[in-house]
Amino acid sequence: MRPSSRSRIPAFDVMRITDEIARRRLAGHDVVSLCAGEPSARPAPGTLKPAGYTGPLGTTPLREAIAGHYRTWYGVEVDPGRVAVTTGSSGAFQLVFLAAFDPGDRVALASPGYPAYRNILTALGVQVVEIPTGVDTRYQPTPALLDAAVAAHGELAGLIVASPANPTGTMLNRTELAALAEWCRARDVRLISDEIYHGITFPAPGQPDPRGVSAAELDPEAIVINSFSKYWGMTGWRLGWAILPPSLVAPLEALASNFALSPPAPAQELAMRAFTEETYAERDAVVDGFARARELILDAEPALGWGTAAPSDGAFYYYSELGPLLERYGSATEYARVLLERADVAVVPGVDFDPVNGDRAVRLSYAAGEAAVAEALERILRFQSA
């Protein structure tokens, strides 16, 4: 698999040299830089250091810390040189899709799925192959579904998977992800694994891979995308990362150094605190709160009387067909509209995630926590019985 032809652009050399300067300073050299076009950094408030540009793929200490996270959680060695720090996983999608695919390439993804995959690929001229999924495959693609997609649409250049997924929360276990990785490797299809909801999982006691299985454990050619937004609750810091196959590092660096120059420096500094025992414990306590909110929804299933729901393995989403309620409201969009108007409860109709069948389903996010979910459920039940 080659990098895309459109990623054959020169890196912005200033940013590469900026990176080299930072590395040398870290190693104790007294470097005088007449390199970057940046004023001396303005003093930052509080404990933050003054922030200038960093290397285009992030600071060396953060890239090393992210690699360390893979050792801690997954027991896998990742070369920090393969880590690209980005402006959220959203920034990683743009750069990775540009680096990996050319216009006209076909990339498959599960429907329902996170809408930005489809929309960014479309904006970049990449052809999206939607794989309709249902509860029978836990709303995840399978090798058989991929074979069918190839038969219907032609050879694929890429596959995007998400586990836990948005909007369904469903996960791929090790065997299932390995089967997809194997299918991709055998056909030179790039596997992109969105692991942004890793750690927000609700495993049964003793279940293997409680944080989720990373594609980084299975195939060094897979592209892993993750973020500080969800498990770490740092959405507004706009920081994410990608683990790249070695052949995509230089293309991505060239793109990043031109498109973004560098990821935000203060956010990178703060993110250095993300991978400590204390932070993991603090975030796991937050996930325990999501687990309690999730239980409330699962307990309310009979009373809600909706249709088929996706098994909510992780993330903080519950995705369910509306079943008998569809007769009354006609669509999930209408149900959500009336629910908001009459009961002041906001849920998301599924049409954004699945333009074909999504208007039969709604997504509830239980990220708001136990109290908000309890209140919402009470209002929904009152609304439905009125």
Ligand SMILES: Cc1ncc(COP(=O)(O)O)c(C=O)c1O
């Ligand atoms: C599946 C998935 N991937 C990626 C993102 C983007 O997150 P960010 O850009 O904040 O990392 C989201 C946000 O909701 C998401 O649900």
